[in-house]
Amino acid sequence: MADDNKRNGEFWALALDRAQLGLWDWNLATGDCYYSPTWWRMLGYAEGELDTSDLWLKLTHPDDCERALASGDRHIAGDTESIETELRLKHKDGRWVWVLDRGGIVERDAEGKPLRLMGVQTDITRQKEAEAALEQVNVRLRLALAASGTGIWHYDIGTNKSYWDPRTREIFGLVSDTDEVTADLWHTYLHPDDKEATERAHLPPPGSKSVTATQYRIVRRDGSVRHVESLVRLIAGAGSAGQILGTVRDITDETKRAEELAYAAHHDALTGLWNRSAFDRLLAENIGAADRLPLAVFYVDLDYFKALNDYAGHAAGDIALKSVAGGIRASLPPSAHAARLGGDEFALLVPNCDDACAERLARAVLAAVRDADLGPTVSSRRLAASIGIAFVRDRRTTVTDALACADDACYAAKAGGATASPCSRPKQLPEPAASTPRGLPPIWSMPWRTAG
Secondary structure, three states, X not given: OOOHHHHOOHHHHHHHHHHOEEEEEEEOOOOOEEEOHHHHHHOOOOOOOOOOOOHHHHHEOHHHHHHHHHHHHHHHOOOOOOEEEEEEEEOOOOOEEEXXXXXXXXXXXXXXXXXXXXXXXXXXXXXXXHHHHHHHHHHHHHHHHHXXXXXXXXXXXXXXXXXXXXHHHHHHOOOOOOOEEOOOOHHHHEOOOOHHHHHXXXXXXOOOOOOEEEEEEEEOOOOOEEEEEEEEEEEEEOOEEEEXXXXXXXXXXXXXXXXXXXXHHHEOOOOOOEOHHHHHHHHHHHHOOHHHOOEEEEEEEEEOHHHHHHHHOHHHHHHHHHHHHHHHHHHOOOOOEEEEEEOOEEEEEEOOOOHHHHHHHHHHHHHHHHOOOOOOOOOOOOOEEEEEEEEEOOOOOOHHHHHHHHHHHHHHHHOOOOOOEOOOHXXXXXXXXXXXXXXXXXXXXXXXEOOO
């Protein structure tokens, strides 16, 4: 063994101190192990304060002993070029100090048998604490991603390689055991109608630090269409072209629920026709569009419906209402709209509809009511209807006046009238516009009724 004066010379002592390295020197023949002053200070002890016999092993954390011994044994046996392991040593104040232990054989006998090992230990406690904190963050992130069903992917611009995590592959229906996928694979999944906009959204401009959110559709290999949402950001790389990092989440169920809620907000639950509030908005839009005038507004009130409910029950009434709604919908042109206002009352709006057009539609609607399916419990009864039609020719007409005029005509039809008659409402309306045909009020009506 080299003498202590040389080993603890001023030069090496200064180097060890500045590098904050604890040196150990182990004589395999005698079993003696020398520890430098920096090593003792690293663990809070005065030099020589403890018995050095197997000292490092006594101070090593029980969970690290086996790994540390194995690292030394593999090197002595010639299986590794050096000793390198991480372990915890007990500090004088009771805490554990993480150290990186590196060393190796420095002396052999004539037969090549190891005689002496030297190494250094570096305090890496802060590094290990940072790693532990980062692992906690990663665990939380993985848990959050799992709970939200979010996948992670990235595309390396320089190498033109893409990497999808298992959740991303699951969303796309891709069966693969590796994260790496071909760079053009993602493009083959994009829905044709969304492809151009989606590809553009996934190419952040150079230097961009913003996050781009986009929703699009993919077509999986089994033909199923899924709605997904992605968050995309460009990550600049030192000396490289950088990466595009993104998340992906399947929002098909959310999209479907949103569509169902939007549909329910505007449609009657039983018949699928527009509801009253949605019809009012549509009527206002159509009245305000000059190219849709004259506009015919139908008010349809079923006759004998209460008797049907009393006779056959509400189930038969529901069947009848759905059948009537289907018949009305089938009789209308594509530009027209139908609504159930409530109970057994319906409303229609038909753009660019004159008297002859309204008469044809009224007959079709009455026929649909007559032919309505009333269910298996009803065989002899049939429904009838009363219809009032208001014709709007002035854009200043209100929704309330248009429906009221049609309602008045419907009431007249119920009372037995079947002749076209002017509505009493025009007196409350503004003067006819210059485009209104001479001799016609801005809104007028006619009643229609069918026998049961």
